[in-house]
Amino acid sequence: MTAATDDRRIDYVEFNVGNIEASKAFYGKAFGWSFTDYGPEYCEFDDGRLKGGFTTLGTPRPGGPLVVLYAHDLEAALSSVESAGGKIVRPITGFPGGRRFHFSDPNGYELAVWTKR
Numbered sequence: 001m002t003a004a005t006d007d008r009r010i011d012y013v014e015f016n017v018g019n020i021e022a023s024k025a026f027y028g029k030a031f032g033w034s035f036t037d038y039g040p041e042y043c044e045f046d047d048g049r050l051k052g053g054f055t056t057l058g059t060p061r062p063g064g065p066l067v068v069l070y071a072h073d074l075e076a077a078l079s080s081v082e083s084a085g086g087k088i089v090r091p092i093t094g095f096p097g098g099r100r101f102h103f104s105d106p107n108g109y110e111l112a113v114w115t116k117r
Contacts, residue, residue: 008077011070012051012114016058023054038096066102067111074099074115081113 017023020043027033027045036044043054052065071077074092081103082088089110090102100114 006070007072008069010067012053012068014053014055014066014068014112016060016066017054017056018060020054020056068100069111069113071113071115072117074101074113074117077113077115078103 015023020037020040024035024043024045028035031047033045033047035046038044041056045052045054058066069077078088078092078101085106086103088101088103090112092099092101098114098116100112102110102112104110
C-alpha cells in the first residue's frame with residue numbers, strides 16, 4: 001500500500017494461540033501459508049496477500065483474531081479512538097517492528113493500531 005492508501009486501514013490480523021508450531025502446521029498444510037519466526041512467542045504468517053501473526057503472549061479466545069489497523073501518526077489515532085468513545089486497554093508500547101496500542105470499541109471488541117515510527 002502507498003502512504004495515501006494505508007493510513008487507518010486494516011493491515012494485519014493476529015491470532016492468540018496455545019501452540020505456535022501446531023498453528024503453523026495446520027495453516028501451512030490447509031492453506032499453504034508461509035511463516036517467519038520472531039522468537040518462541042511470535043510467528044508471522046503470509047497468505048500471499050495479507051500478513052498476520054500467531055502469538056502465545058495472549059490468551060486464545062473464541063470469537064476471532066485481533067484485527068490490527070495501521071496509522072501514520074499513532075498518537076493522533078489514539079486520540080481519535082478516545083474521542084470516538086473507545087477505551088485504551090493497552091497503552092502505546094514498542095515492539096521490534098514499531099509501536100502499537102490496543103483499544104476496545106463501544107461493543108467490547110478489542111482491536112490494535114500500529115505504526116512503523
